[in-house]
Amino acid sequence: MAATTMDPDVRSPFAAPRLTDKHGRAITDLRVSVTDRCNYKCVYCRTGTEGAQYSELPIADYLRMVRVFVSLGIEKIRLTGGEPLLRKGLIEMIAALAEMRTAFAADGTRLSPGMGQPLDIALTTNGHLLEGLAQPLKGAGLDRITVSMDAIDREKFSRITRVPDSFGRVLAGVRSAKRVGLNPVKINCVLLRGFNEDQIVEFAKFSREEGVIVRFIEFMPLEEDRVWTPEVVVRLEEILAALNTFQPVVPLAPNIASETALRYTFQDGLGEIGIIAPVSHPFCGHCSRVRLTSDGKLRTCLFSQSDHDLYGVLRRGGDDADLAEFIRRTVDRKEARHHIGEPDFLKPSRSMVHIGG
Numbered sequence: 001m002a003a004t005t006m007d008p009d010v011r012s013p014f015a016a017p018r019l020t021d022k023h024g025r026a027i028t029d030l031r032v033s034v035t036d037r038c039n040y041k042c043v044y045c046r047t048g049t050e051g052a053q054y055s056e057l058p059i060a061d062y063l064r065m066v067r068v069f070v071s072l073g074i075e076k077i078r079l080t081g082g083e084p085l086l087r088k089g090l091i092e093m094i095a096a097l098a099e100m101r102t103a104f105a106a107d108g109t110r111l112s113p114g115m116g117q118p119l120d121i122a123l124t125t126n127g128h129l130l131e132g133l134a135q136p137l138k139g140a141g142l143d144r145i146t147v148s149m150d151a152i153d154r155e156k157f158s159r160i161t162r163v164p165d166s167f168g169r170v171l172a173g174v175r176s177a178k179r180v181g182l183n184p185v186k187i188n189c190v191l192l193r194g195f196n197e198d199q200i201v202e203f204a205k206f207s208r209e210e211g212v213i214v215r216f217i218e219f220m221p222l223e224e225d226r227v228w229t230p231e232v233v234v235r236l237e238e239i240l241a242a243l244n245t246f247q248p249v250v251p252l253a254p255n256i257a258s259e260t261a262l263r264y265t266f267q268d269g270l271g272e273i274g275i276i277a278p279v280s281h282p283f284c285g286h287c288s289r290v291r292l293t294s295d296g297k298l299r300t301c302l303f304s305q306s307d308h309d310l311y312g313v314l315r316r317g318g319d320d321a322d323l324a325e326f327i328r329r330t331v332d333r334k335e336a337r338h339h340i341g342e343p344d345f346l347k348p349s350r351s352m353v354h355i356g357g
């Protein structure tokens with residue numbers, strides 16, 4: 001398809017109307033899954049069995065699609081998976097993303113440094129391979145990191161991840177990330193009744209001692225094994241009650257309107273806790289996110305019943321304008337909200353490890 005068909009909106013990110021959906025939400029946040037392989041088998045995410053096929057695209061193809069998203073006004077990119085640190089070529093990919101901070105027009109027009117929108121590059125990892133990779137990640141241009149940790153107690157940690165002796169490696173990874181300046185380091189903890197709800201206060205202490213932001217996440221029905229029930233979810237109010245037994249919690253103002261976490265500190269101002277409560281306090285009205293799966297499908301909601309084959313457009317020879325048009329049309333139809341806990345709730349078409357958390 002000839003470059004002359006290029007939509008002028010694509011050529012100039014500044015003149016282009018922002019990527020928005022039909023509900024008027026600006027879409028500024030893209031999560032890119034670079035593999036759906038994982039070296040953990042967390043009980044609430046994956047089945048315990050091996051053998052699943054995995055899907056990965058060439059790094060250059062992810063970059064081509066991401067570049068078009070950035071030209072449409074995406075400001076934040078989070079690399080995820082699967083486990084992104086397993087992905088060969090990840091460091092080079094981050095370096096190429098960092099270059100887009102100054103050169104991101106879809107038709108190759110180079111913009112002057114400092115003129116472009118800021119591009120925040122973050123990554124979510126289980127931390128198992130992080131200790132040795134923190135410095136190369138930072139050096140390539142990664143801004144921030146989130147490490148998933150579901151227990152401080154080592155035995156519980158192994159019981160949840162189904163990997164023996166992994167806690168020490170993850171802790172070393174967290175400290176290494178802090179040392180090299182991948183700040184703020186955030187810790188994500190999914191709470192599951194019967195597994196780790198007794199770890200809430202331990203995590204509060206961890207936030208204070210290690211100087212990291214700990215975020216508790218309500219368990220969502222996105223697991224491979226379909227074990228979710230409302231009773232397993234540890235809800236916001238219960239988390240706050242547990243934190244209050246340690247020290248009175250004090251709410252903090254949101255950093256931005258679309259922030260997913262409600263923020264808290266303690267009376268003495270030490271430590272920061274976030275609570276992400278998509279089940280008990282949905283935040284869909286502020287959702288600014290879309291996802292690109294490791295096989296190149298565009299997903300407009302974690303709970304979508306289908307996804308949209310953006311990579312198919314590329315594979316069939318589509319140019320950047322075709323990709324941009326496909327993205328615009330798909331994003332426009334983003335779902336208003338999820339229906340967790342409602343009688344009409346349908347499980348999503350894919351599980352978290354295959355979507356990219």
Ligand code: SAM
Nearest residue numbers: 081082083124125126148188219220222352357
């Ligand atoms: N492997 C990386 C990691 O462990 O962070 C990235 C992928 S993982 C799917 C991303 C995040 O999703 C993790 O923090 C994980 O705990 C969270 N997650 C997975 N399944 C979830 C579920 N059903 N409900 C809520 N969070 C979930």
